[in-house]
Amino acid sequence: MKKTYYIALILVEFVLCACSNSESVHDTRPPVEYLDTLSLKDMVLIRSKGQSVTLGTDDESAPVNERPAMKVSFDYDFLIGIHEVSCEEMNLVCDAADLPATNVTFFDAVLFANKRSLAEGFDTAYSYTKAIFDATGSCIGLERFNFNPKKNAYRLPTEAEWAYAASLDWAPEQSWNNVNSEYNLHPVCTAKIDTNGICDLAGNAMEWVGDFLVPFVNSPVNDFMGGKNSAGMEERVLKGGSYRNDPALIHLHSRGDVYMVTSSTKAPYVGFRLAFGAIPAPIYLDANGRSVEGGNTLLTIENELRTFVGKPLTKLVFRDDFNGNLVYVDFRAAKPSMQELDLGVSAYHPEISPNGKYIAFCTGLEGVPGESDVYVKGLDENADVFVKLSAKSAAIPRWRILENGDTAIVYVTDAGNNKDDANFLSQETWQVRFSNGKFGEPEKLFEGAYHGGVADDNNLAVTGARLLRARVHGKNEIWYNGEQACNVSLSRGDANLTLFLDFGGKTGHEFVGASYVTHERALVADSTGKLIASVAAPEGYTFDHTEWVSFSDSFFVATLTNAKGSHQKIVLTNAYTGEMLPLVEGEELWHPSLWTHDRKVDTQWDNDSLGLYYTENGQATHYLSQKMPVLWKYRDSAEVVCLGNSHIQAGVAPAHLSFFAINIATVPCDMHCIEYLYETYISTQVSHLKYLVIGIDFDLWNEFEPGESIQLNMGDAPGFQYDIHHDYWREGVDNAFVERTIEIASAYEVYASIRDERGWMMQTCIEDWGSEGRGFAEVLVDSTWKDDSHRYEQNYAQLDNILKIAELHGVKVVGLILPLSPYYRNTGSYGRHGMRRSVAEQLIERLKKVAAKSENFVLMDENKMGNHDYLGDVANDYDHLCDVGAKKLTLRLDSLLKTLENQ
Structure with a gap:
């Protein structure tokens, strides 16, 4: 018997047999039985059961993904690692064996957790069917990856677990940070050891936790696990700050890095520690802040x-019978996710329409007598459609296409027990046409509740719920x-x-x-x-x-x-x-x-590849994946294309230009990345391009090996490989290509909300660049590092190639140096990522000479080594403008472009 039958017995008394379906010092309670029996090396028991922690903050100056403050309570205890997993434990070659293991992806961390679980005789918390590794041996993808929080196994801590453990004795000023670290990792547990015997929760290495990044909510949540999936972009949470961060900026509520963090991201300052123990009743939040108990996993x-x-x-x-909602999955996306449909009514027996655009469902159950209603809910572009059929009772809707091509829904007046002949024949089977989001007039087909389906010619209808009944050529059979x-x-x-x-x-x-x-x-x-x-x-x-x-x-x-x-x-x-x-x-x-x-x-396009610009394998961020639909959509409209990294991505707002512009900046992106995108996509596809605006970001010129930044954008996403293998479609693409690309991208829930229509990634105003240079200027890399002139020459060579291609196409190039916090004038660093200020000045002078000799290159320096007039609330942080600053800069760029237009 099914669960629904037992529910029915409770609700409807007359229903006959049918079917349908080291311990914390803050607690003196008795220990948890199972965890207390364990003696795991370098792990400490955290007595969190009955306790709570606040995630996030109500501080309006904090990033939006760290707001609002959210109270999380625990119904369980857990074990957490005393220190970050070390190089020796992961068998990595490092400067010292007891340094934290860094430059590891999220996938590397979970593989290590599984390895330790197996080595110590436990089940594993993570499952997958295939592991994918890059050339350096880092795991950049796990196919069919799944996490089972109910296993007693090693795993990454949740954000809530990490924050609770850290909150018991939080002292970032006593950590390894940019004040005392000399911008280097230090052996584990050589800074403050807290009252629970745990070290390095703040500083040293930033740490992976297990959560997908989803928004916080105002209401309390028990046993919070993050998102079952992220809010669309597969972002992960990092905690704790590192040796590169100012202690005043290492907060318990911080959740990430400078840029977007995905499962295949890795950095020399990001490591992890392990947790252990089952989470009996995990609660996830979806992208809209709704609780999802237990969660569901796509396989x-x-x-x-x-x-x-x-x-x-x-x-x-x-x-999903836990929460009573319908769940919708569109497998057309490169990485499909589950969308909860909270409809406000009971929803059973859903069925997708023949064109895939609607769901019909009812409020009654097979095998349970009584009145029921039928509704239709629109999907995707028809999501606003939600209509109820006007009928006294309608149950078990089934779509069909009529001979004249109309779409109709067949339903029955009652789907209860059909054993009694008289009772069964007293019910009826009806159909109603459905078109353009509206019901037509219902029409009776025949007597008897045949809710198993009706053949196109009406000569066969079937039903169940005790007996297998059929209506064959108008005659009722059992x-x-x-x-x-x-x-x-x-x-x-x-x-x-x-x-x-x-x-x-x-x-x-x-x-x-x-x-x-x-x-x-x-x-x-x-x-x-x-x-x-x-x-x-x-x-x-x-x-x-x-x-x-x-x-x-x-x-x-x-x-x-x-x-x-x-x-x-x-x-x-x-x-x-x-x-x-x-x-x-x-x-x-x-x-x-x-x-x-x-x-x-x-027929000419391969649906296995077209538009699939998303992957979790090797893609450090998904910014470029979001920008590709913008490129294809406006390939014949754009007169201005902006390329660069996050500075230009946030700093140039296309809508404020007099020319039709798109912003294709991505992260990470150095001059090689700009050259690649311009040579392969922009110069071949943007037919009316007049001006190419490129970001000049000296502090990144020493960050990547040639080709590394563009590879981190593309990973092994089949859409990019498809383009490469077809020479970037130099012969052009058609509307079907563009529509498919947009359709794929739109399957990601936050695709439209994290960028404007033409690619600008708007940032909120948080940082005050005061008239006297007030505030902070975070330096992530020691500005005294050895300068690499060879890398500089590579960037200049790439710029030279960009100018040559642009000249062949009659395109003028604007090299844009975006403003950074004026407080960098008080440091030895040009910007967040380092470079000596004296070196940056030399590079700028060289660029001025290039501009003076070139007929199609103009240098627009809005930073002026920090002596600029972007003051007050114009920034999101130390080197990214907010919407106010972006408008100011874009209007100045517009003035320059108008001048060039008149020359």
Whole structure:
């Protein structure tokens, strides 16, 4: 029996048998039984159960992703590492064995956690099917990566766990920081050791934690785990500051680095420490701040689905019975995520429309008598559609396409127990046309509640919920020898096959040739009711909620239920071979509907690659992935293109220019990155380009090896490889190409909210660059490092090549030096990333000479070595303008461009 039946017994008394579906010094409580039995090397027990910590802050000057303050309570205790994992522990070659292990990705950290778990006889908390490594041996991707917080295993601490442990004795001024570190890592536990025996939570190395970055909320949260997925861009959380940071700027509420942090990011100042212990009832937040208990995990990607079913476009919707919401997954995205649909009403038996644009669902359950309502909810571009069918009672909606091409929904007036003939025939099957987000007038099809599906020609209808009933050419029949059956579904192809579950009766045993238990096998009957196929559930599970895939006679989806009755997985199954592809894992997954379609974007484009600019493998950030749709969309409109790194990304607002402009700046991006993007994409695709605005950022000229910065932007994303293999489409692309690229990018929930339409990444005003240079000027690299003149010459050579290409295309280039905090005048550093000020002055003089000799290069120096007039609340931090400063700079750039236009 299904869980829904037992719920029904409670709610409806007259329902008959049917189916549907080292310890903290701050606590004196008795120790946790299991954790107290362990003696794990270099781990300390934190008595957090019944305690709380505040994440984030209400300080309006803090970054938006650190606000508001959010109280997190704990229902469990945990163990945390006394120190950051060392080079010796990870078997890394470092200057000293007891230095923190840094230059490690998030994936490196979880692999190490698994390795230690196995070495000490524990289960592992992290699972995956394939590990991907870069040339240096760093793990840059784990396919089908999943974290199980309920395992007693080594893992990364959550942000809340890390913050609670740190809050017990927080003293960043006593850490290794930029005041005392000489900009170097130091051996672990050589700074302050706190009252719990823990060291280096502040300073030394910044630390990975396990959370995806999602916004905080104003209300309290128990056992907070971050996001099940991030808010769209797969950002991770870093904590604690490092040897590079000013102690006054190392805050408990800080959550990241200077730039976006993803799972494959690595840096010489980022390491990690381990935690241990199960989190019994984890709570995640989604991108909208809604709690998701337990969370659900996607177990497949679009390419695997496409290979399995042979169709390129796939969507899934199901009910999460923990929170009562529907969950929508669009597998067209390079890294699809689950979108919760909080509809405000009970939502059961969802089904995706034939065109993939809507979901129909009802408020009633199969096997439970009583009134029900049918609703339709729009998806994607139709998300604003939410309409209710005007009918006294409507249950179990099923879409169909009529002979004239109209789309309709078939429903029944009651989906209760159908064993009694008179009661069954007193109910009715209806249909209603649906077009342009509106219902038409309902029309009765016939008597009897046939909610399992109706054939296109109306000559076959089926239903279950005690008996397997069929309406064949207008006559009512009982199939399967009158034995109990449920979860009936009529196939959506041409064969009119009936899929159902039984209760291990005689007829099924004889067909299979062996005995089996209730719902252990899914059965398939032909259009006459004759059994033709059977599929066994995996060992330890039974089936529930079986449904044919749209437009298919071969594949069905179902939930897998464990021995305790928990619906833990959704699987896609081949009805004839028995092969299964796991789709989603969670706590209570009900009523899956899988939509597939073989519509092609365009026969000349490869749907496995086109527009897929996102990956977690080797991509340090996703900024360039966001900018590519902007490039393709405005390739024939843009007169100005801005290229560079985060300075120009935040500092130039295209809408304030008199010319049509786009901002394609990305992070990281040095002169080689600018050269690459201009030579391959901009010069070949932007047909009306007049001005190329490039960021001159000297402090990054010594940061990367040639080609490294662009590789960190591209990773192994198939979209970039597709472009490379086709010579960047020098012959041009069509609207189908552009539409697909935008469609893929739009699948990311925050795609439209973190940039404006033309690529500007607006920043809020936080930092005050006062008239006297008030405030801070954070220096991340010691300004006395050895200057690398060879790197400078490489950057000048790349600039020279940019100017030559631009000259061939009649394009003028503006080299833009963006303003930095005037407080850098009081340091020996040009900017955040170092470089001696004296060296920067020499480089600027050299650029002035290049501009003087060039007919198509202009240098626009808005920094003036800190002697500029960008004062007051014009900045987001020490080297990034906010929207106010960006407007001021962009208007000045506009004036320059107008002058060049008139020359």
